[in-house]
Amino acid sequence: MNMIARDMSHPAGSEATAAAPSPSVELVDVCKSFGALQVIHGINLTIPEGSFAVFVGPSGCGKSTLLRMIAGLEEVSDGLIAIKGREVTDLDPSERGIAMVFQSYALYPHMTVRDNLAFGLKMAHTPAEEIAARVAAAAAILKIEPLMDRRPGQLSGGQRQRVAIGRAIVRKPDVFLFDEPLSNLDAELRVSMRIEIARLHRELGNTMIYVTHDQTEAMTLADRIVVLRDGRIEQVGSPREVYQDPDNLFVAGFIGSPRMNMLTASMQGEERLLLAKTVLPSPARAASGDVVTLGIRPEHLRLVPDNEEGLSAQVDFCEYLGGTQYLYCRLPDGQAIVAEHRDRATVFAGAPVRLGWSTGDARLFDSQGQRLR
Amino acid sequence: MTITDTFAQHPVLSADRPAQMAAAKALRAARARKGAIAYHTAGAAIVLFFAAPFVIAGLSSFRNGTEAQTAPLPPWPTAGFSVDSYRTLDSFGAGIWQHTVNSALVSLATVLLTVLVSLLAGYGFSRYRFPFKNALFVLIIATLMIPFQSILTPLFIILAKLGLNNSLFGLTLVYVTLQLPFSVFMMRNAFDAVPKEIEEAARIDGARDLRLLARVLLPLVLPGVATVAIFAFLNAWNEFLAALVLLSSNEHYTLPVLMMAVRAGRLGAINWGAVQAGVVVMTIPCLFVFLLLQRYYMRGLMAGAVK
Ligand SMILES: Nc1ncnc2c1ncn2[C@@H]1O[C@H](COP(=O)(O)OP(=O)(O)O)[C@@H](O)[C@H]1O
Numbered sequence: 231m232n233m234i235a236r237d238m239s240h241p242a243g244s245e246a247t248a249a250a251p252s253p254s255v256e257l258v259d260v261c262k263s264f265g266a267l268q269v270i271h272g273i274n275l276t277i278p279e280g281s282f283a284v285f286v287g288p289s290g291c292g293k294s295t296l297l298r299m300i301a302g303l304e305e306v307s308d309g310l311i312a313i314k315g316r317e318v319t320d321l322d323p324s325e326r327g328i329a330m331v332f333q334s335y336a337l338y339p340h341m342t343v344r345d346n347l348a349f350g351l352k353m354a355h356t357p358a359e360e361i362a363a364r365v366a367a368a369a370a371i372l373k374i375e376p377l378m379d380r381r382p383g384q385l386s387g388g389q390r391q392r393v394a395i396g397r398a399i400v401r402k403p404d405v406f407l408f409d410e411p412l413s414n415l416d417a418e419l420r421v422s423m424r425i426e427i428a429r430l431h432r433e434l435g436n437t438m439i440y441v442t443h444d445q446t447e448a449m450t451l452a453d454r455i456v457v458l459r460d461g462r463i464e465q466v467g468s469p470r471e472v473y474q475d476p477d478n479l480f481v482a483g484f485i486g487s488p489r490m491n492m493l494t495a496s497m498q499g500e501e502r503l504l505l506a507k508t509v510l511p512s513p514a515r516a517a518s519g520d521v522v523t524l525g526i527r528p529e530h531l532r533l534v535p536d537n538e539e540g541l542s543a544q545v546d547f548c549e550y551l552g553g554t555q556y557l558y559c560r561l562p563d564g565q566a567i568v569a570e571h572r573d574r575a576t577v578f579a580g581a582p583v584r585l586g587w588s589t590g591d592a593r594l595f596d597s598q599g600q601r602l603r
Numbered sequence: 604m605t606i607t608d609t610f611a612q613h614p615v616l617s618a619d620r621p622a623q624m625a626a627a628k629a630l631r632a633a634r635a636r637k638g639a640i641a642y643h644t645a646g647a648a649i650v651l652f653f654a655a656p657f658v659i660a661g662l663s664s665f666r667n668g669t670e671a672q673t674a675p676l677p678p679w680p681t682a683g684f685s686v687d688s689y690r691t692l693d694s695f696g697a698g699i700w701q702h703t704v705n706s707a708l709v710s711l712a713t714v715l716l717t718v719l720v721s722l723l724a725g726y727g728f729s730r731y732r733f734p735f736k737n738a739l740f741v742l743i744i745a746t747l748m749i750p751f752q753s754i755l756t757p758l759f760i761i762l763a764k765l766g767l768n769n770s771l772f773g774l775t776l777v778y779v780t781l782q783l784p785f786s787v788f789m790m791r792n793a794f795d796a797v798p799k800e801i802e803e804a805a806r807i808d809g810a811r812d813l814r815l816l817a818r819v820l821l822p823l824v825l826p827g828v829a830t831v832a833i834f835a836f837l838n839a840w841n842e843f844l845a846a847l848v849l850l851s852s853n854e855h856y857t858l859p860v861l862m863m864a865v866r867a868g869r870l871g872a873i874n875w876g877a878v879q880a881g882v883v884v885m886t887i888p889c890l891f892v893f894l895l896l897q898r899y900y901m902r903g904l905m906a907g908a909v910k
């Protein structure tokens with residue numbers, strides 16, 4: 231415990247703490263190897279009490295492994311884990327004050343919904359009246375009372391997921407862990423369950439850690455997003471921070487849909503850049519002649535008249551989405567660029583357009599992909 | 604123009620719609636009836652085919668004393684029902700009751716031990732990582748390729764050294780040994796089919812070790828357990844050679860060994876009635892066990908666990 235306290239005062243150990251309330255989950259230099267393959271490379275992270283943290287990243291980046299180490303289902307190869315100020319690195323999953331909801335629900339198929347909810351409490355020898363009360367309370371929160379005597383096999387996917395969440399609630403955990411809980415649901419149900427989980431977080435106020443590869447889910451649910459790549463943290467911040475102020479190209483490209491346009495340019499002087507034979511103001515300073523990447527989101531692009539500053543481009547094809555239209559364009563130097571077009575006026579494929587933006591909306595990255603500010 | 608409009612104007616479908624619909628309906632009904640008749644006829648034929656041996660043995664075991672001495676043609680009592688054959692059967696060895704109890708003891712103990720050991724072994728092979736795991740597993744499976752007759756002599760010697768020859772317990776141990784490779788294989792597969800997440804959920808819920816096995820996993824591998832139990836029972840119940848070699852005193856004989864004596868008859872004369880009665884006595888527990896366990900054997904319990 232002392233060790234954690236000492237480590238947390240170290241700058242590397244307090245990456246995510248910004249005058250935060252008491253930490254709920256702390257990870258210090260957590261590493262994980264499967265045999266010779268290291269999949270988690272020294273994660274330092276602090277998740278404040280009551281926050282909704284989302285681990286997001288592409289498939290295989292180690293999100294589940296990290297979550298499972300917090301749960302105690304996977305041993306850490308190196309590092310420390312504390313939950314609510316208590317070191318739990320080597321504790322049994324049932325002693326960590328956590329509850330987990332799995333992607334595959336993992337309900338006990340031979341038990342009724344009621345028994346599924348009550349199982350953990352029975353294992354802990356909770357008195358029968360209290361079990362009944364807590365199960366009833368959880369059922370009420372999730373509106374699954376009519377299903378209590380059914381078995382998981384007789385439930386729909388959404389109902390099963392509710393039961394799985396209910397099983398977590400009755401444990402009254404300090405921390406809820408969710409591993410892609412909505413991935414098996416259809417699109418419509420996914421949205422409504424997402425709202426449900428957000429409501430649950432507001433009502434219960436517990437710390438929640440949620441793993442997903444879907445950046446929309448991350449953006450809508452999180453108050454703190456942890457972007458992971460190849461077992462390393464790329465950035466930690468609020469949805470607004472990671473969206474508007476990405477630290478590197480990976481985060482910029484991963485968060486936001488459709489993706490941010492990444493255009494290769496070279497600096498002309500310290501404050502202007504040359505892009506597709508056009509010289510434009512640069513959003514940040516860099517050494518003259520450097521090759522840089524200009525990131526600009528489709529929604530920040532607009533069609534401008536010929537006399538305004540911008541890039542001329544040719545529309546390859548258009549996607550009409552009703553409220554908005556995506557124009558897939560090509561710059562004179564062959565680079566692709568997507569622009570969102572909210573105007574009523576229809577744009578047709580093949581049309582020449584001029585794309586403009588305000589310099590403040592663009593982001594600049596160096597050739598290593600790091601953000602230039 | 605919508606799709607419906609297109610069909611409305613289609614000449615073939617627009618001529619006389621109600622009549623066409625009625626005709627199509629009648630056609631479908633006739634086809635369904637034909638299908639049902641074929642299905643039930645085939646089913647009845649198959650049932651007849653499989654039930655015939657039981658019926659023949661059952662009926663011919665009730666032929667009376669003199670009739671029972673002759674070959675079972677026709678295989679049903681022509682001179683009235685009688686239980687003479689069962690009385691004759693009882694006069695062999697130490698009495699049919701004693702031998703049935705012997706067989707039942709050996710078979711049930713075999714089932715119990717086999718299930719217990721293969722349950723734990725299957726769980727271990729499925730979920731734990733230990734050195735030489737796969738090599739050991741292959742080794743266990745490989746023993747299936749050794750004809751057990753070839754190890755009968757060593758087994759006999761080992762049992763003798765243990766002081767377990769000519770004992771039902773020794774025979775049980777031999778049966779369990781013979782039964783284990785297949786059973787461990789079955790149980791490992793059964794545990795492999797249980798999603799890891801269910802076990803992990805149970806661990807988070809605080810179930811560990813034997814409680815985890817008994818409360819969460821056992822119900823999920825019950826079909827595997829039923830299969831193992833059925834096979835262990837049938838093989839132990841019907842096994843002949845090991846019983847013949849390892850048991851030396853009359854009162855320990857199991858039913859197959861007794862049947863050998865019955866089959867040999869007295870003074871060279873085969874009592875067909877006693878043989879058929881023995882067949883019936885030997886068959887009933889097998890049927891009983893199978894009917895009792897087959898619903899687990901067939902049913903997949905995993906529905907609803909995941910996805
Ligand atoms: N039990 C395991 N044994 C070996 N490698 C594993 C194991 N579990 C996960 N991995 C590897 O670790 C990496 C991260 O996996 P995971 O955490 O499941 O990724 P994510 O959840 O982000 O998709 C993957 O490359 C995966 O192949």
Ligand SMILES: [Mg+2]
Pocket residue numbers: 293294295410
């Ligand atoms: Mg995963």
